[in-house]
Amino acid sequence: xxxISTRNKLNKVSPxxxxxxxxxxxxxxxxxxxxxxxxxxxxxxxxxxDYAGRLACVMSRFLTDFSHEELLEYAESAEAKFDGDPxxxxxxxxxxxxxxxxxxxxxxxxxxxLSVMPYLLSAAKTKQKNSAKxxxxxxxxxxxxKAALEGFKDIDGIDIxxxxxxxxxxxxxxxxxxxTEGANVYVAGIDGNFDDAQTAVKDVxxxxxxxxxxxxxxxELSSANSINIGRLIPQVAYYFSAYIDLLSSGxxxxxxxxxxxxxxxxxxxxxxxxYAKKSGLPxxxxxxxxxxxxxxxxxxxxxxxxxxxxxxxxxxxxxDILISSNLERFLFDLSGGDDKLISSLMTALxxxxxYSVSNSLLKACDSVISAGFAxxxxxxxxxxxxxNAYEYVLDPHTAVAVGVFDxxxxxxxxxxKAVVVSTASPFKFASDVYRALxxxxxxxxxxxxxxxxxxxxxxxxxxxxxxxxxPRIFGDILQKQDIKDAVKRFVTR
Ligand SMILES: *Cc1c(COP(=O)(O)O)cnc(C)c1O
Numbered sequence: 001x002x003x004i005s006t007r008n009k010l011n012k013v014s015p016x017x018x019x020x021x022x023x024x025x026x027x028x029x030x031x032x033x034x035x036x037x038x039x040x041x042x043x044x045x046x047x048x049x050d051y052a053g054r055l056a057c058v059m060s061r062f063l064t065d066f067s068h069e070e071l072l073e074y075a076e077s078a079e080a081k082f083d084g085d086p087x088x089x090x091x092x093x094x095x096x097x098x099x100x101x102x103x104x105x106x107x108x109x110x111x112x113x114l115s116v117m118p119y120l121l122s123a124a125k126t127k128q129k130n131s132a133k134x135x136x137x138x139x140x141x142x143x144x145x146k147a148a149l150e151g152f153k154d155i156d157g158i159d160i161x162x163x164x165x166x167x168x169x170x171x172x173x174x175x176x177x178x179x180t181e182g183a184n185v186y187v188a189g190i191d192g193n194f195d196d197a198q199t200a201v202k203d204v205x206x207x208x209x210x211x212x213x214x215x216x217x218x219x220e221l222s223s224a225n226s227i228n229i230g231r232l233i234p235q236v237a238y239y240f241s242a243y244i245d246l247l248s249s250g251x252x253x254x255x256x257x258x259x260x261x262x263x264x265x266x267x268x269x270x271x272x273x274x275y276a277k278k279s280g281l282p283x284x285x286x287x288x289x290x291x292x293x294x295x296x297x298x299x300x301x302x303x304x305x306x307x308x309x310x311x312x313x314x315x316x317x318x319x320d321i322l323i324s325s326n327l328e329r330f331l332f333d334l335s336g337g338d339d340k341l342i343s344s345l346m347t348a349l350x351x352x353x354x355y356s357v358s359n360s361l362l363k364a365c366d367s368v369i370s371a372g373f374a375x376x377x378x379x380x381x382x383x384x385x386x387x388n389a390y391e392y393v394l395d396p397h398t399a400v401a402v403g404v405f406d407x408x409x410x411x412x413x414x415x416x417k418a419v420v421v422s423t424a425s426p427f428k429f430a431s432d433v434y435r436a437l438x439x440x441x442x443x444x445x446x447x448x449x450x451x452x453x454x455x456x457x458x459x460x461x462x463x464x465x466x467x468x469x470x471p472r473i474f475g476d477i478l479q480k481q482d483i484k485d486a487v488k489r490f491v492t493r
Pocket of ligand 1: 108109110
């Protein structure tokens, strides 16, 4: 199977090349040229496998220049970093299920893909006979940074530098990142917000002279965000696994279609769900849940994507995003692969901060996606109400999804069973969760972790225990313009 660019279908590469490139040279995103077909019998075969087996099965149909054996080895190595099942399905009520994707090393759903991706990238380099050293640069609003650090630390031939906004991450997230050990790791705060950090990192990527100077040292830049198919494809397996678990436990019948409710930021995780549907998984509708930054809700309602709007900092920071990059892939598919159209929409977005799609394209979106958002008040009240109803503690991102789903089930004529995708441990966002449950504001996020455990009777995840006592390895706070010097110092260390 080949991958083609959303902005020029003639630009066609192998899976390993797509992983190595990250983004296509024309600025487009790589998408599968066609989708594999999973039959009911494939699902039944997968029912007997553990998560790593299911993951390898799904990946091998999308990443065809990797052998099944290789992929199984990577999946097993990744799974070993998890605390038990990476993708357990919890039944809360008749027809209401949660799939928990936060049992990885950093307690957010990005862990699985970022645990597999380093292996995919290393193998892709070998397949493409690329002997350069890879320098991964990451700008993070919190979760991606730590998950990428855990995935890439001490991997041969790869260095990783992570930049987080000094003012834009939770105390727990900051401590997780700045205490990371590993010989190939660098972490620094940027004086500013997430946009500042992101812009500064993008400037490094856009500086051709800088890339040339790195190339002279045998170093190539790469990124680890969800525009890379090496991150996207592993996520497709979550949906297969959740479906198969429902099937094996007799909750659904053969071929029965279900809904997934996905808390969405960059549109990566929900796109993976769509790719599962395209590959034959019986999915009815996808419910796209946003927080107060509700640009996607507006888009799916009106057909206009307008990024000229206020940016809000919310209790679900990993969804505070105005440019949902992976929407490009979704629109490419629903427009029947119209690369000219996608090019023009993305040019408009860059130049004018907005674009509109035709009624027929909007209708096509509507045939798959329902979109809604939960504001801050609703998010916090959902955490409290859900705890009262089920004694189950939602993190704020998952609470956005539940809040949106509650409204959806009241109004939509849809009686399919639904699975809510839970993307983070509540302990990562302990201050806000504790406030939602008790009404008490604790500004010390480490104290909030302890208090949340006391209040709920849940155990603090091992990796978040005593975080404040661990030695802080990285203390640099940089001005935006100093990033390049810091990168230079890091690679010539
Ligand atoms: C990244 C993230 C999201 C959003 O996922 P996308 O793939 O960007 O849509 C939701 N919840 C949590 C906890 C995250 O870390």
